[in-house]
Amino acid sequence: MNFNRATFIHAEFHSAVTPNLLNYDAAQLTGFFADIGEKPFRAKQLLRWMHQCGEADFSNMSDLAKSLREKLAACARIEAPRIASDATAADGTRKWLIDVGNGNAVESVFIPEANRGTLCVSSQAGCALDCKFCSTGKQGFNRNLTTAEIIGQLWIANKALGATSKGERVVSNVVMMGMGEPLANFDNVVAAMRLMLDDNAYGLSRRRVTLSTSGIVPAIDRLRDACPVALAVSLHAPNDALRDVLVPINRKYPLAELLAACRRYLDKAPRDFITFEYVMLDGVNDSVEQARELIALVRDVPCKFNLIPFNPFPQSGFKRSPREAIRRFAETLLAAGLVVTTRKTRGDDIDAACGQLAGKVDDKTRRTRRVVEIQPC
Ligand code: SAH
Numbered sequence: 001m002n003f004n005r006a007t008f009i010h011a012e013f014h015s016a017v018t019p020n021l022l023n024y025d026a027a028q029l030t031g032f033f034a035d036i037g038e039k040p041f042r043a044k045q046l047l048r049w050m051h052q053c054g055e056a057d058f059s060n061m062s063d064l065a066k067s068l069r070e071k072l073a074a075c076a077r078i079e080a081p082r083i084a085s086d087a088t089a090a091d092g093t094r095k096w097l098i099d100v101g102n103g104n105a106v107e108s109v110f111i112p113e114a115n116r117g118t119l120c121v122s123s124q125a126g127c128a129l130d131c132k133f134c135s136t137g138k139q140g141f142n143r144n145l146t147t148a149e150i151i152g153q154l155w156i157a158n159k160a161l162g163a164t165s166k167g168e169r170v171v172s173n174v175v176m177m178g179m180g181e182p183l184a185n186f187d188n189v190v191a192a193m194r195l196m197l198d199d200n201a202y203g204l205s206r207r208r209v210t211l212s213t214s215g216i217v218p219a220i221d222r223l224r225d226a227c228p229v230a231l232a233v234s235l236h237a238p239n240d241a242l243r244d245v246l247v248p249i250n251r252k253y254p255l256a257e258l259l260a261a262c263r264r265y266l267d268k269a270p271r272d273f274i275t276f277e278y279v280m281l282d283g284v285n286d287s288v289e290q291a292r293e294l295i296a297l298v299r300d301v302p303c304k305f306n307l308i309p310f311n312p313f314p315q316s317g318f319k320r321s322p323r324e325a326i327r328r329f330a331e332t333l334l335a336a337g338l339v340v341t342t343r344k345t346r347g348d349d350i351d352a353a354c355g356q357l358a359g360k361v362d363d364k365t366r367r368t369r370r371v372v373e374i375q376p377c
């Protein structure tokens with residue numbers, strides 16, 4: 001059975017050394033084609049096959065010459081991440097657990113609504129930023145996802161959902177609100193978002209792609225120049241003293257610097273406001289006085305507030321604010337003329353709501369291996 005063994009070794013070797021074309025945005029793919037002596041328009045053809053048709057087999061790409069198909073098969077591959085599980089909730093929310101190798105897994109969640117379908121995408125296996133109310137933070141950090149693993153989540157969702165909806169674009173919106181801090185994986189996240197926006201790939205408008213950050217100030221400025229999409233900022237506290245504890249990156253980039261970066265971002269943003277996310281923690285950040293402090297804090301930043309009822313997880317040490325406290329907090333902001341929405345919990349019967357996702361991360365920062373709940377959006 002020499003033949004089988006040789007074939008196996010060849011396949012292993014091929015996948016280890018050949019580039020995965022799902023890692024490339026349009027400019028990078030054009031560069032790849034130049035390197036193999038092909039014209040730039042081939043990049044557009046490949047993008048359409050990969051991202052619009054969900055095709056991973058070069059031999060099916062009928063408008064490429066046979067010789068080019070063979071050349072590509074010999075020097076490249078198209079490899080989406082592996083789906084470890086797929087579950088659909090009673091409300092239609094669908095969750096994929098994605099195996100990213102070496103015992104690590106991340107999740108993406110599709111949330112269908114009457115007029116849109118939103119995919120919540122992960123950017124890292126774990127997160128190093130250690131926000132105190134976040135189960136991803138509790139997991140520690142393993143590694144950045146590759147561009148292929150990030151855009152692969154959209155690839156997987158469109159393929160799975162397209163099969164049941166006669167080819168319509170089912171994912172109309174993307175939120176980078178899954179596992180991880182997207183701005184800490186800047187290059188791969190930007191390449192993946194460029195593919196989301198590219199007309200030859202997913203063709204989403206900038207307004208329909210939202211990146212959520214805990215507030216890495218220099219990276220907010222870089223994003224503004226590299227790929228300005230809608231921006232959500234995880235505020236969670238009305239002053240530095242509390243934010244230093246809840247969102248430790250605040251010690252490096254305090255509120256005054258963060259809010260100044262938000263204002264700068266608006267010069268190039270596709271929307272004329274920043275969305276401030278605010279997790280509602282019982283007795284910690286949910287009083288009427290704190291709502292008033294918040295109003296004063298954001299007075300110079302055009303913004304909308306999204307209140308997120310805390311989703312508890314084991315040993316979090318926090319409780320969700322009572323409904324009445326959330327209502328009072330929202331009304332205080334509303335009375336000051338702010339726009340406020342309170343996030344609904346979706347897909348809780350398949351553990352797909354905020355704070356319920358069970359990703360698995362082999363922590364490289366704390367050298368402990370745990371399976372804990374992570375939170376997406
Ligand atoms: N790292 C990014 C994006 C991922 S988290 C960020 O921090 O913005 C997406 C949102 O969910 C953030 O606003 C985050 O603070 C919030 N979140 C984290 N843990 C939560 C929990 N247990 N319950 C509710 N929201 C949570």
Ligand code: SF4
Pocket residue numbers: 127128129130131134135136137138178179180181214234
């Ligand atoms: Fe990381 Fe965001 Fe969780 Fe903070 S809230 S630990 S930045 S994923």
